[in-house]
Amino acid sequence: MRILLQFPEGLKKYALSHAQKLEADGHEVFLSSSPSYGACDLAIDDAEKIHADEIVHFGHAKFPIPSPVKIPVEYVEWKVDVNLNDLESALPELKQYKKIALATTVQHTHQMAAIKEFFSSHGIEPLTRKGVLPAHEGQVLGCDSTAIKIPEAEAVLYIGDGMFHALAIEESKPVYAFNPYTKQFKRINEDIEKLRKRRTGAIAAALSAEMFGILVSTKPGQFHLEVAKWAKKELENYGKHAEILVSGEFNPYSIANFTSFDAYVNTACPRIVDDVDLFGKPILNPNMLEEMLKLKR
Numbered sequence: 001m002r003i004l005l006q007f008p009e010g011l012k013k014y015a016l017s018h019a020q021k022l023e024a025d026g027h028e029v030f031l032s033s034s035p036s037y038g039a040c041d042l043a044i045d046d047a048e049k050i051h052a053d054e055i056v057h058f059g060h061a062k063f064p065i066p067s068p069v070k071i072p073v074e075y076v077e078w079k080v081d082v083n084l085n086d087l088e089s090a091l092p093e094l095k096q097y098k099k100i101a102l103a104t105t106v107q108h109t110h111q112m113a114a115i116k117e118f119f120s121s122h123g124i125e126p127l128t129r130k131g132v133l134p135a136h137e138g139q140v141l142g143c144d145s146t147a148i149k150i151p152e153a154e155a156v157l158y159i160g161d162g163m164f165h166a167l168a169i170e171e172s173k174p175v176y177a178f179n180p181y182t183k184q185f186k187r188i189n190e191d192i193e194k195l196r197k198r199r200t201g202a203i204a205a206a207l208s209a210e211m212f213g214i215l216v217s218t219k220p221g222q223f224h225l226e227v228a229k230w231a232k233k234e235l236e237n238y239g240k241h242a243e244i245l246v247s248g249e250f251n252p253y254s255i256a257n258f259t260s261f262d263a264y265v266n267t268a269c270p271r272i273v274d275d276v277d278l279f280g281k282p283i284l285n286p287n288m289l290e291e292m293l294k295l296k297r
């Protein structure tokens, strides 16, 4: 079988040993060296060009791709165990709550039952649910934190590396993050609020823009052409001008060469808007555009 292997940036260092193993089993193996940012980001173009029979996508769980994918995709999750005893440092703060919602990334979802057991044994009721886009109970993505939307939870605990997923948690309840690698535990509502304020600022700034560039990604899990067409129509009805920009990868420096745009609407990965400083101009997700359109010109 001809197989295309795809790894996210942090796992590319392990690619060679997987390729060699599959080659030893008699497969013809190619490595995609395109950047890979998430489960939404399948290397379909690379696979089609080499006539691959299958893509093996490492590091992420299955993701609902909106457009049909003709090549079979096998998702190979990357599991990393966290030392549950390290969570003890979070107990003095968390013990003020009776019920907490738990969230984590795909690397740790296999430990969710044990994490829940840990909190139950310390008198805190752990609550989990499956979000809309993620594959697993309690799993959050950078673009989907619906797993923590549990009304009876008094607070939210995110367990995972870095702040990318943690900052996707839109919640007014107390939100805490525990990093199992650095063992750092902290309340992150201020960081979430900062991000929210930046987005509100972008909406206000976009209001005075006249010409909008609407970004459409050709990445299979981020391709939302209908949303882009909707945005163009709505902006034009609102008295603005808009053109649709199509690309597999949005490079802010290359986009800046279209000097006529005053602001952008992003229909690709919703976290692109957090790179507003790189774009140097207001950039809105569709829900932010809806907010803007409700404002009087």
Ligand code: SF4
Pocket: 037, 038, 039, 040, 041, 141, 142, 143, 144, 221, 222, 268, 269, 270, 271
């Ligand atoms: S759309 Fe963005 S945040 Fe969501 S899975 Fe893809 S890369 Fe991650």
